[in-house]
Amino acid sequence: MRLLNTTRVALRALRRNKMRSVLTALGIIIGVCSVIAMVSIGNGARAQIEQQVANLGQNVITVFAGSFGAGGVRGGWGSSARITVDDALAIQREVPGAVAVSPVIFDHSQVIGDGQNWYTSIIGAGPDYAEIRNWPIAEGSFFGESDVRSIAKVAVVGKTIVDELFPNEDPLGKVIRIRNLPFKIIGVLAPKGFNLFGQDQDDLVIVPYTSHMKRISKRTFINSIMIEAVSEKAIPLVQQNITDLMTQLHNGRSTDFTVRNQVELAQTATATSQIMTMLLGAIASVSLVVGGIGIMNIMLVSVTERTREIGIRLAVGAHGRDVLMQFLTEAVILSSLGGLLGVLLGMICSQLVSKYLGWPVLVSTSSVVISFGVSAVVGVFFGFYPARKAAQLDPIDALRYE
Amino acid sequence: MTPPVVKIDNLHKIYDSGEVPVHAVRGVSLEIHKGEFVALMGASGSGKSTLMNMLGCLDRPTKGSYLLDGIDVAKLDRNALADIRNQKLGFVFQGFNLLSRTTALENAELPMLYGRRRSAKEMRDRALRCLEIVGLANRADHFPNQLSGGQQQRVAIARALVNEPQILLADEPTGNLDSKTSIEVMGVFQALNEQGITIVMVTHELDIARYCRRDLILRDGVIVRDEPVHDRLIASAEMDKIRLAEAAAKLTSA
Ligand SMILES: Nc1ncnc2c1ncn2[C@@H]1O[C@H](COP(=O)(O)OP(=O)(O)OP(=O)(O)O)[C@@H](O)[C@H]1O
Ligand SMILES: [Mg+2]
Numbered sequence: 304m305r306l307l308n309t310t311r312v313a314l315r316a317l318r319r320n321k322m323r324s325v326l327t328a329l330g331i332i333i334g335v336c337s338v339i340a341m342v343s344i345g346n347g348a349r350a351q352i353e354q355q356v357a358n359l360g361q362n363v364i365t366v367f368a369g370s371f372g373a374g375g376v377r378g379g380w381g382s383s384a385r386i387t388v389d390d391a392l393a394i395q396r397e398v399p400g401a402v403a404v405s406p407v408i409f410d411h412s413q414v415i416g417d418g419q420n421w422y423t424s425i426i427g428a429g430p431d432y433a434e435i436r437n438w439p440i441a442e443g444s445f446f447g448e449s450d451v452r453s454i455a456k457v458a459v460v461g462k463t464i465v466d467e468l469f470p471n472e473d474p475l476g477k478v479i480r481i482r483n484l485p486f487k488i489i490g491v492l493a494p495k496g497f498n499l500f501g502q503d504q505d506d507l508v509i510v511p512y513t514s515h516m517k518r519i520s521k522r523t524f525i526n527s528i529m530i531e532a533v534s535e536k537a538i539p540l541v542q543q544n545i546t547d548l549m550t551q552l553h554n555g556r557s558t559d560f561t562v563r564n565q566v567e568l569a570q571t572a573t574a575t576s577q578i579m580t581m582l583l584g585a586i587a588s589v590s591l592v593v594g595g596i597g598i599m600n601i602m603l604v605s606v607t608e609r610t611r612e613i614g615i616r617l618a619v620g621a622h623g624r625d626v627l628m629q630f631l632t633e634a635v636i637l638s639s640l641g642g643l644l645g646v647l648l649g650m651i652c653s654q655l656v657s658k659y660l661g662w663p664v665l666v667s668t669s670s671v672v673i674s675f676g677v678s679a680v681v682g683v684f685f686g687f688y689p690a691r692k693a694a695q696l697d698p699i700d701a702l703r704y705e
Numbered sequence: 706m707t708p709p710v711v712k713i714d715n716l717h718k719i720y721d722s723g724e725v726p727v728h729a730v731r732g733v734s735l736e737i738h739k740g741e742f743v744a745l746m747g748a749s750g751s752g753k754s755t756l757m758n759m760l761g762c763l764d765r766p767t768k769g770s771y772l773l774d775g776i777d778v779a780k781l782d783r784n785a786l787a788d789i790r791n792q793k794l795g796f797v798f799q800g801f802n803l804l805s806r807t808t809a810l811e812n813a814e815l816p817m818l819y820g821r822r823r824s825a826k827e828m829r830d831r832a833l834r835c836l837e838i839v840g841l842a843n844r845a846d847h848f849p850n851q852l853s854g855g856q857q858q859r860v861a862i863a864r865a866l867v868n869e870p871q872i873l874l875a876d877e878p879t880g881n882l883d884s885k886t887s888i889e890v891m892g893v894f895q896a897l898n899e900q901g902i903t904i905v906m907v908t909h910e911l912d913i914a915r916y917c918r919r920d921l922i923l924r925d926g927v928i929v930r931d932e933p934v935h936d937r938l939i940a941s942a943e944m945d946k947i948r949l950a951e952a953a954a955k956l957t958s959a
Binding site: 308319612623 | 802807815864
């Protein structure tokens with residue numbers, strides 16, 4: 304039988320049992336829909352993480368205290384191993400490709416201003432910090448070298464600090480108290496908004512690292528050093544030079560520090576979300592298989608129900624292959640129509656998720672193509688056994704079947 | 706003389722699906738030549754359908770040989786048998802065996818789906834012509850459940866004719882028809898036979914058998930009589946008689 308005839312016969316049979324066809328396809332629809340939605344959510348998360356890593360600035364190399372492998376942070380940043388401001392200054396002095404260097408030190412503290420108070424991150428950094436992180440100043444200016452040298456009590460704050468402590472006021476020149484010391488606000492950073500983990504990136508106060516170490520945290524060690532390389536091409540060389548220098552400064556104790564460039568950071572960050580995407584996709588694939596089993600079940604019922612029809616077709620000259628193709632076509636039409644609807648529904652679901660839950664989603668072409676293809680293959684795979692059963696019937700036995 | 710289209714020799718069929726094996730056909734030998742019109746008669750259970758199924762290449766004999774057009778059917782595989790059923794044979798089943806929820810036209814088209822390539826229009830035209838032959842062209846788009854038993858029977862005949870078979874095998878084609886429609890169907894068969902189609906049909910009714918040319922009687926799976934039909938009836942003439950009688954009845958009742 305020609306493919307056209309087969310398709311027509313199969314479509315007619317499916318139309319005759321509309322409700323059943325729809326319910327059978329539903330398994331595939333749900334399967335494909337969940338694959339698309341899950342993978343879109345996973346991909347969206349990854350894309351956002353990638354973007355945030357890019358947000359760190361351009362051509363950035365970071366030296367962390369302590370060592371961490373691909374598996375993540377070991378022992379916490381700066382927990383036992385030590386890096387110092389001297390390391391940062393040495394890098395600035397001796398690595399030619401390092402155009403900007405800033406020590407970075409973290410702490411948390413209560414901040415008081417105008418009778419309000421707010422618990423926030425206090426970051427100590429060098430004058431180049433904003434430039435390295437590619438972070439524009441909205442108002443005022445960042446502190447300079449002289450502020451660092453004079454251990455000045457000046458601060459640059461994020462948008463959230465302004466909103467919490469000085470709503471409807473000009474924050475420039477206002478004083479905030481950190482651990483009872485007054486710091487004058489000299490600049491406000493441009494807002495960056497929330498990151499993927501729901502953290503408010505604008506909820507921070509930046510002070511000169513000297514002020515941080517001498518006045519606030521009273522620490523002699525820093526958490527990390529951020530370096531901007533002169534160009535993207537220079538990154539590997541600069542990274543190597545920094546590593547060599549640091550190793551030398553730390554008398555060969557390479558476990559004291561870890562040097563990572565942006566790409567490597569992105570890889571570490573996206574590895575997790577990639578695993579998540581795969582996991583979600585795998586779970587969703589299970590429902591696709593369940594949908595396939597549903598098709599097989601219904602096709603088996605259908606073959607039994609239509610034994611006489613099969614007998615008649617064989618009696619008037621159908622080959623086993625014709626009957627096989629007829630039932631296989633039915634299964635494939637069911638599953639690929641289900642796949643098509645599933646793709647549409649999955650895209651709609653993804654859009655709804657991004658609209659109402661605010662999660663980033665990214666519908667990838669590959670997930671659409673693959674899940675549609677898989678659903679068609681599922682039809683062939685699970686339709687084959689019932690179809691072959693039909694094709695192998697003996698015409699006279701099938702005709703006598705009650 | 707040309708070789709016979711059907712030549713069976715010592716044909717047996719034993720059903721051993723049940724508890725006791727049933728020996729339904731016990732050694733039938735038979736030659737049927739091109740252009741013959743054979744009536745197969747016999748009591749219920751005498752093995753007529755069993756023999757017909759074997760002649761129609763639907764069932765395989767337990768023993769004995771069957772040469773169809775000189776071809777040893779026992780040597781053919783499933784697909785070759787299917788092609789023979791499709792191209793050479795037309796089979797009218799005892800119980801119609803139409804596809805339900807499928808129109809008369811589509812039922813009649815069915816064998817063409819599995820034959821040589823034909824356009825949709827050609828298939829439609831041929832099926833319609835065959836429905837016309839059996840007088841059902843005006844019911845082409847009716848479903849079997851919208852047709853009377855006799856009409857369903859005639860759709861089954863149209864389906865058997867659609868691929869222009871050399872041999873028409875009909876298992877009680879008039880079993881569900883009133884006498885007038887039966888004569889109509891016999892008229893169709895006689896016309897086909899005139900065109901050279903070989904026909905074998907099962908019937909219970911003696912006066913239907915009189916439209917054929919040769920009469921076979923089966924009893925308990927063996928042929929007990931094989932003779933030409935003597936006082937053969939011609940369907941068109943019988944139809945004229947009936948029409949005259951009907952006209953007369955109308956006159957007297959008026
Ligand atoms: N599939 C089968 N399995 C077992 N026995 C069968 C089968 N088909 C037919 N028989 C038996 O074979 C014998 C002949 O049956 P067959 O159908 O050929 O009779 P028939 O002459 O066509 O009768 P009828 O005039 O009632 O149609 C019967 O005794 C029947 O019970
Ligand atoms: Mg019978």
